[in-house]
Amino acid sequence: MSPDECRRRASECVTLAQSMVNPANRLQLLIIAQAWLKLADRAAEESGAGPNLDGPLPLPDDENPSDPSPGSV
Secondary structure, eight states, rough: OOOHHHHHHHHHHHHHHOSSSSSHHHHHHHHEEEEEEEHHHHHHHTTSSSOOOOOOOOOGGGGOOOSSSSSOO
């Protein structure tokens, strides 16, 4: 699969996530979108194009906890 196709699918996941009312569903779609972007970078590296340096997709503020792993020290 081409890097562009992977990025397109990531974009679709983000669009779907924006329409979700349930925060858990929205978060899962954003996690899937990030996985598509990682696949896009891998595909780009394998094709010699190099990774996309735009960075990971940011989570919406309500889905971006200040402590991502509660209870860990």
